[in-house]
Amino acid sequence: MLVKLTEIEKGIYQTYRLGIDPHDIGDPSFSTKIESGNLIASIREVPEGYHLKYEMHAQIKAPCSTCGEDLEFEVDANGSLTLCLEQPNAHHIVLNADDLDVRFLKDETCDLLQLFDEQVELEMPLFPRHNDKECKGVLEYLEQQNNRDEEESDHSGSPFAVLSSFIEKKK
Numbered sequence: 535m536l537v538k539l540t541e542i543e544k545g546i547y548q549t550y551r552l553g554i555d556p557h558d559i560g561d562p563s564f565s566t567k568i569e570s571g572n573l574i575a576s577i578r579e580v581p582e583g584y585h586l587k588y589e590m591h592a593q594i595k596a597p598c599s600t601c602g603e604d605l606e607f608e609v610d611a612n613g614s615l616t617l618c619l620e621q622p623n624a625h626h627i628v629l630n631a632d633d634l635d636v637r638f639l640k641d642e643t644c645d646l647l648q649l650f651d652e653q654v655e656l657e658m659p660l661f662p663r664h665n666d667k668e669c670k671g672v673l674e675y676l677e678q679q680n681n682r683d684e685e686e687s688d689h690s691g692s693p694f695a696v697l698s699s700f701i702e703k704k705k
């Protein structure tokens with residue numbers, strides 16, 4: 535959804551509501567999918583450009599970084615940022631502490647869907663994974679550990695068995 539910033543009435547926040555259709559985000563090799571979501575954005579003109587407040591919710595499906603199976607989770611975020619027009623002398627803009635999150639726009643349009651996708655990528659975990667009790671990768675690992683422990687405990691080849699036989703011989 536493209537918002538023409540020049541059409542925003544002076545002095546008031548204009549609010550936009552966006553329902554998000556399913557789509558992929560980020561690097562295709564990570565196959566991260568937004569299944570649904572919504573965004574409420576309020577935009578107002580300020581001396582530096584435009585101030586944008588947002589509230590968003592996304593339902594995400596991404597592969598678990600441990601087992602590779604699909605993992606579903608939610609991302610909720612809210613915040614604000616300042617939209618400035620890109621200018622050759624943009625680095626002269628003085629920012630106050632509230633405006634540290636600044637986006638530079640090429641023209642006076644703001645793509646709310648792009649903003650939504652970027653915020654999801656910022657907010658979602660870098661390595662999404664199941665919790666330990668639900669993750670096949672972790673369960674398989676624990677099972678292997680268990681089997682190994684059992685093998686070692688009833689096997690005379692365990693380090694302790696070797697050590698005790700060594701001590702026996704010394705006597």
Ligand SMILES: [Zn+2]
Pocket residue numbers: 598599600601602603663664668669670671672
């Ligand atoms: Zn997993």
